[in-house]
Amino acid sequence: MIKKNVYIFLSHLNIxxxxxxxxxxxxxxxxxxxxxxxxxxxxxxxxAKYLLSFGKKTDSHFIEFCKKNNIKSSPITDTSIPIKLTIxxxxxxxxxxxxxxxxxxxxxxxxxxxxYVLGLSKFKRLVDFSASELTTQEDLTQKIVKNIxxxxxVKDLYVKIECVHTCMIIRGIKDLxxxxxxxxxxxxxxxxxxxxxxxxx
Numbered sequence: 619m620i621k622k623n624v625y626i627f628l629s630h631l632n633i634x635x636x637x638x639x640x641x642x643x644x645x646x647x648x649x650x651x652x653x654x655x656x657x658x659x660x661x662x663x664x665x666a667k668y669l670l671s672f673g674k675k676t677d678s679h680f681i682e683f684c685k686k687n688n689i690k691s692s693p694i695t696d697t698s699i700p701i702k703l704t705i706x707x708x709x710x711x712x713x714x715x716x717x718x719x720x721x722x723x724x725x726x727x728x729x730x731x732x733x734y735v736l737g738l739s740k741f742k743r744l745v746d747f748s749a750s751e752l753t754t755q756e757d758l759t760q761k762i763v764k765n766i767x768x769x770x771x772v773k774d775l776y777v778k779i780e781c782v783h784t785c786m787i788i789r790g791i792k793d794l795x796x797x798x799x800x801x802x803x804x805x806x807x808x809x810x811x812x813x814x815x816x817x818x819x
Contacts, residue, residue, distance in 0.1 A: 703730075703731060
């Protein structure tokens, strides 16, 4: 049964890739390009594969992703003192759903332990999963917060994203010097630590 479901999924994926490749092939021809040119022949397939990697993700996708990557919090047993933990400059890159152009930058995550911690590498995996569909920076920030809180039961969480949007570089205003920052903070803080958490990042 599992093999049959995998076969159906792969067949569906191949059909999607073929259809997407055909559409991109038509776009290139409408732009005046010779799609038999050696440097362009494989472009539709390559770009189709790239776009399909940004397919819409559901809650069930997230649950399966966490199981596969063993993403779950661990209890702290050696101290009862709340600790502020910060992970900064986590690289992120994704496609903006407004223009389907990349934006990229860094994610800063800080939280106060509430008896639980999450492995440091898991934050990078959560960021990558959150960025694996068409999105905006505002939505991405909230999605990262939601996904972290789904696996890490903390009361105080701060997420900041700083990104460069290529839609502002290669089209429209064509500005090279603008960074965009979004921030979300959850919680009221414990023992006065949280007020310092916001100013440190």
